Amino acid sequence: xxxxxxxxxxxxxEAPKHAYLKDLGSLDDLDRKRLLQIGVDINTQDRIGTxxxxxxxxxxxxxxxxxxxxxxxxxxxxKYDWLxxxxxxxxxxxxxxxxxxxxAHVQQGYFIRVMPGVKATxxxxxxxxxxxxxxxxxxHNIVIVEEGAELNIINGCATSHKVHTGxxxxxxxxxxxxxxxxxxxxxxxxxxxMQVRPRSATVVEEGGVFLSNFVCxxxxxxxxxxxxxxxxxxxxxxxxxxxxxxxxxxHMDTGTRVFLRAPQAKAEIISRAVTTGGEVISRGHLxxxxxxxxxxxxxxxxxxxxxxxxxxxxxxEAHVAGAEMSHEAAVGKxxxxxxxxxxxxxxxxxxxxxxxxxxxxxxxIEGLPQELQQEIDKAIEASQESFM
Amino acid sequence: xxxxxxxxxxxxxxxxLRDINFEINAGExxxxxxxxxxxxxxxxxxxxxxxxxxxxxxxxYFQGEEITHLPVHExxxxxxxxxxxxxxxxKGLPMHHMIKICARxxxxxxxxxxxxxxxxxxxxxxxxxxxxxEMKRSEILQLLAQDPDLILLDxxxxxxxxxxxxxxxxxxxxxxxxxxxxxxxxxxYRQRRExxxxxxxxxxxxxxxxxxxxxxxHVIFEGRMSCHGNPRELFDCIQRMGxxxxxxxxx
Ligand SMILES: Nc1ncnc2c1ncn2[C@@H]1O[C@H](COP(=O)(O)OP(=O)(O)O)[C@@H](O)[C@H]1O
Ligand SMILES: [Mg+2]
Numbered sequence: 001x002x003x004x005x006x007x008x009x010x011x012x013x014e015a016p017k018h019a020y021l022k023d024l025g026s027l028d029d030l031d032r033k034r035l036l037q038i039g040v041d042i043n044t045q046d047r048i049g050t051x052x053x054x055x056x057x058x059x060x061x062x063x064x065x066x067x068x069x070x071x072x073x074x075x076x077x078x079k080y081d082w083l084x085x086x087x088x089x090x091x092x093x094x095x096x097x098x099x100x101x102x103x104a105h106v107q108q109g110y111f112i113r114v115m116p117g118v119k120a121t122x123x124x125x126x127x128x129x130x131x132x133x134x135x136x137x138x139x140h141n142i143v144i145v146e147e148g149a150e151l152n153i154i155n156g157c158a159t160s161h162k163v164h165t166g167x168x169x170x171x172x173x174x175x176x177x178x179x180x181x182x183x184x185x186x187x188x189x190x191x192x193x194m195q196v197r198p199r200s201a202t203v204v205e206e207g208g209v210f211l212s213n214f215v216c217x218x219x220x221x222x223x224x225x226x227x228x229x230x231x232x233x234x235x236x237x238x239x240x241x242x243x244x245x246x247x248x249x250x251h252m253d254t255g256t257r258v259f260l261r262a263p264q265a266k267a268e269i270i271s272r273a274v275t276t277g278g279e280v281i282s283r284g285h286l287x288x289x290x291x292x293x294x295x296x297x298x299x300x301x302x303x304x305x306x307x308x309x310x311x312x313x314x315x316x317e318a319h320v321a322g323a324e325m326s327h328e329a330a331v332g333k334x335x336x337x338x339x340x341x342x343x344x345x346x347x348x349x350x351x352x353x354x355x356x357x358x359x360x361x362x363x364x365i366e367g368l369p370q371e372l373q374q375e376i377d378k379a380i381e382a383s384q385e386s387f388m
Numbered sequence: 389x390x391x392x393x394x395x396x397x398x399x400x401x402x403x404x405l406r407d408i409n410f411e412i413n414a415g416e417x418x419x420x421x422x423x424x425x426x427x428x429x430x431x432x433x434x435x436x437x438x439x440x441x442x443x444x445x446x447x448x449y450f451q452g453e454e455i456t457h458l459p460v461h462e463x464x465x466x467x468x469x470x471x472x473x474x475x476x477x478x479k480g481l482p483m484h485h486m487i488k489i490c491a492r493x494x495x496x497x498x499x500x501x502x503x504x505x506x507x508x509x510x511x512x513x514x515x516x517x518x519x520x521x522e523m524k525r526s527e528i529l530q531l532l533a534q535d536p537d538l539i540l541l542d543x544x545x546x547x548x549x550x551x552x553x554x555x556x557x558x559x560x561x562x563x564x565x566x567x568x569x570x571x572x573x574x575x576x577y578r579q580r581r582e583x584x585x586x587x588x589x590x591x592x593x594x595x596x597x598x599x600x601x602x603x604x605x606h607v608i609f610e611g612r613m614s615c616h617g618n619p620r621e622l623f624d625c626i627q628r629m630g631x632x633x634x635x636x637x638x639x
Contacts, residue, residue, distance in 0.1 A: 337476045340438055343460035344470050345490045359480030
């Protein structure tokens with residue numbers, strides 16, 4: 001499958017302004033449904049905070065917890081001079097043509113900050129929504145989890161039913177301070193002709209923990225990203241899980257890169273990819289530059305159709321003796337013995353197959369609070385319903 | 389309940405079983421002996437309907453209906469259950485979900501799980517990292533949930549340590565309604581007579597005979613059912629003479 005490599009300039013920057021919504025209940029049914037599929041609940045009571053951006057407009061933002069701040073990035077930059085120090089620090093502005101484009105244009109996106117020691121264990125929801133067909137949406141997100149604080153974000157990105165094509169350019173810079181913990185779950189659901197180019201980077205300090213989940217189970221023309229996590233402090237931990245399903249005409253090139261730059265840093269990258277006809281390039285890159293770091297990479301792919309491609313690219317780099325790094329990759333079709341096993345328990349072939357696929361995509365993140373896991377499961381299930 | 393008539397089976401074009409004939413009535417348990425590679429697992433797999441076993445000739449009847457070419461799940465739904473010798477791992481599918489699949493809407497009592505010492509495994513993925521004995525217990529629990537009328541057991545004692553073999557034997561008797569109990573309201577002879585469950589058990593070591601009192605035995609040798617009789621007697625003979633004795637019959 002050869003795909004055209006679109007540029008941001010192929011899309012418009014003009015989008016209508018959307019009015020601020022006090023209550024997300026005023027969104028129409030189609031939009032609500034769409035949001036629910038990416039884990040965003042219009043009933044904001046069950047979330048400790050909500051951020052919703054449509055095209056270039058922040059239409060809702062608010063926090064229900066003391067010590068937790070949620071607002072548009074532009075507003076935050078006006079409010080806090082010091083925020084400039086966080087801007088383009090984790091992601092270099094001249095990284096590639098996409099970052100340069102975002103740097104040169106109006107930047108919206110979310111700013112989320114938890115004050116030191118504040119444990120915001122219930123999820124906060126953030127949603128970046130595209131409603132204008134053909135738009136290049138530029139986003140710049142900044143998340144700061146201060147010392148000893150904790151935060152769980154469910155981040156949904158989607159297009160409305162009006163959109164066929166467009167480009168999502170999302171810069172995200174996450175800062176996890178000393179002994180802080182950030183869990184970030186990102187669910188994507190795009191229009192079929194969308195170009196998606198997120199560029200994100202996370203810096204984790206001493207004793208900090210960053211757990212990341214990424215789920216994309218729908219057709220998208222081209223999704224390309226390679227988020228970077230830098231473990232800068234003693235004992236910093238990163239776990240990254242991704243669950244990808246590529247329907248026909250989809251090209252996904254994703255992965256995670258982790259720099260282990262401090263003693264006792266630990267990283268784990270797990271990815272599950274399924275193709276029903278599309279292409280997945282599943283990357284993982286671990287770079288250990290300190291002794292006593294530990295890292296593991298696991299990349300499993302399942303081909304459910306005779307066409308399609310899963311290309312696993314696991315890379316390990318140990319720059320010092322004593323860095324302990326390993327990887328495991330396996331790509332193939334469902335073992336017929338597994339299908340027969342479930343059939344012998346009474347399931348027909350189709351149900352047996354979908355049960356195995358669900359299991360394959362069912363990755364549990366170690367260290368997630370149960371309520372959050374349930375929320376994530378709900379979102380994944382809603383997302384799955386439409387492809388199985 | 390089960391009737392096998394002139395069954396000849398090939399795997400990958402090679403004939404493995406030749407002209408197999410036998411019958412199992414409701415309430416009976418039969419034992420299948422035979423050296424490694426003689427075709428025992430092939431027979432059970434063919435009865436279950438697995439695709440790699442090509443039926444070259446013959447017929448299989450279950451409860452009076454011909455099932456020779458029925459797909460696996462329809463056989464399971466009609467009441468045939470198989471304990472796998474080497475069941476696959478199903479990643480991401482927890483045991484409790486698997487048990488629900490087996491039970492098809494019926495409720496499975498927690499006592500059963502406890503009895504099989506399996507309550508701690510219910511959140512684990514199916515067969516993931518299970519030891520030999522745990523694997524067998526998992527299989528039996530699944531079958532108890534499935535509640536089939538004809539139970540096919542492929543070497544239920546293999547890989548089970550001494551402490552657990554009695555538990556396995558006990559649970560198999562439960563599956564086969566052979567745990568006849570004097571405490572039951574029915575007299576023991578009636579419990580035996582009203583028993584409906586039938587079983588076909590492959591054993592290589594014969595250990596299972598110490599727990600399950602089977603009614604008939606068969607020996608498969610080089611793909612043929614060469615010998616039938618009392619299971620204990622057959623086993624004693626095999627222990628004394630080895631399967632070499634079978635050669636004399638096979639010629
Ligand atoms: N996939 C296969 N292709 C060809 N021959 C096979 C295959 N699987 C098993 N066999 C052969 O079938 C014969 C019977 O095997 P099996 O039924 O497993 O024996 P048993 O259970 O009695 O030990 C053996 O000779 C074995 O080598
Ligand atoms: Mg065998």
